[in-house]
Structures are given as structure tokens and as C-alpha cells.
Amino acid sequence: MNTIVEESSSSTSPLSATSRVTEELRRSILVGERKPGEKLKIEDLREQLGVGATPIREALSLLTSVRLVERLDQRGFRVAPADDAYFADILRTRCWLEGRALKEAVQNGDQEWEEALVLAHHRLGRTDRQAAQDPFAPGAWENRHKEFHMTLISACGSEIVLRYCQELYDLNVRYRFLAAATEGYASRDVSAEHAAIVEAALDRDADRAVKLLIDHYDRTGRFLGAAGDEGEAGAD
Numbered sequence: 001m002n003t004i005v006e007e008s009s010s011s012t013s014p015l016s017a018t019s020r021v022t023e024e025l026r027r028s029i030l031v032g033e034r035k036p037g038e039k040l041k042i043e044d045l046r047e048q049l050g051v052g053a054t055p056i057r058e059a060l061s062l063l064t065s066v067r068l069v070e071r072l073d074q075r076g077f078r079v080a081p082a083d084d085a086y087f088a089d090i091l092r093t094r095c096w097l098e099g100r101a102l103k104e105a106v107q108n109g110d111q112e113w114e115e116a117l118v119l120a121h122h123r124l125g126r127t128d129r130q131a132a133q134d135p136f137a138p139g140a141w142e143n144r145h146k147e148f149h150m151t152l153i154s155a156c157g158s159e160i161v162l163r164y165c166q167e168l169y170d171l172n173v174r175y176r177f178l179a180a181a182t183e184g185y186a187s188r189d190v191s192a193e194h195a196a197i198v199e200a201a202l203d204r205d206a207d208r209a210v211k212l213l214i215d216h217y218d219r220t221g222r223f224l225g226a227a228g229d230e231g232e233a234g235a236d
Helices: 002-009 014-030 042-049 053-065 084-108 111-125 141-152 159-180 190-202 206-221 224-233
Strands: 069-072 076-079
Touching: 014 042, 014 053, 014 159, 042 053, 053 069, 084 141, 084 159, 084 190, 084 206, 111 141, 111 190, 141 159, 141 190, 159 206, 190 206
Parallel strands: none
Antiparallel strands: 069 076
């Protein structure tokens, strides 16, 4: 965060300007401030972000590579649509990888893993989801949530699997924000879902822990159809 603050106060470096614009656009897309299908016009972004056209084009290209922005032939850029098929692929792959990783972690995790899991769950439970102005600030709920899920599978014994799980988590975040905006999502008791997963993991009941984790992810997916439809209806 210190880097971003320093970059905000000085636009002398094209690299720092590109980094700042990339992070700001990424955050606004992830949290749904910029809607699926919304056009991203260079001139509008120049006025909004107070930078030149070059860092904006570079940032948009970077975000295209991670499927948050879509390039339109001869017509500029737009926020990537909320693609149900892509989300289904993310969800399916997460369940495959994290289900296996959690099973290994439950079977092989030691006392240090147990203590780390209890601490990560405690920190998450003590963090107000709505308190931080920036949901991705250090110590904000979003970061605590990722820490919890990564700690849960951290004893799986594979750094490669953990790295892919982190990447899939990040891809999933945008869709979770879209789902959270739909009617009925607030009725979920996410804290109870987390607590049940932790209880099963600490009881060393791998099959139950995996089932609860997959159910936890599937519940988010049930809201995605409506979220995608709402976003597409307002797209140009």
C-alpha cells in the first residue's frame, strides 16, 4: 500500500503510473464498480484517473491478459462480461484441486498447521467485512478470507498445487463480488460455513471437510446466473 500512496503523489514514472492505474482498474472491476460489459474509453479514464493515455492503454492490456478486460476490434476496450461458462470452469477446477489438497492437509497436517488454521479462522471471524474502505487493504476481510482458505490447505505437501489454488482464488473473487450483489446472497451464513469446515478439519474427518468446502463454493455459484444476466442487460 505504501507503494501505491507514493505513486499517487507522483506521476513522473510511466511504470509507476501504469502500476497504479492497473491496480485501480483491477479493484474497481473485482468489486463490481465497473460492470460487466461496460465500455472503457481512454479519454474518460484519463479524466477519472488523472494520467496520460499510455499508462491507461498498458494497464488495459495487462488486465486483458487476466480476462478482466476485453479488447474490442477497432472499438477499444470493455470490462469482460461475466461468463458463466468460465466461472463454471474456475469452480470445477477449484473443487478438484482444493478438495484433493484439503484431504491431504487433513491427513498430514501437524499441530503447527492446526494452530495456524485456528488463528486464521479467529482473525477472519474478528474482522468486519464492511469496515475497510478498500476491501483489498492489508488486514481487510478479503485478505483475511484468502489467508484462511490458503491456510486450510497449506499442509497438502505441494507448493505447485498451492500456487495454482491461489491463482484460482484470485480469479474467483470477481464472481463472488457479483454474486454478493444479487438478491438473497446476504441470507448466507458464511461464518457458520467456515466454522463447520474448520471443525471437520480439526476432527481429521477429511471426507466431511472436503464435502463442506465444495458445498461452500457451490453456494456462491448458485447466484452467478442472476448476476451475469443483470450485468449483461446493462451492457452496451
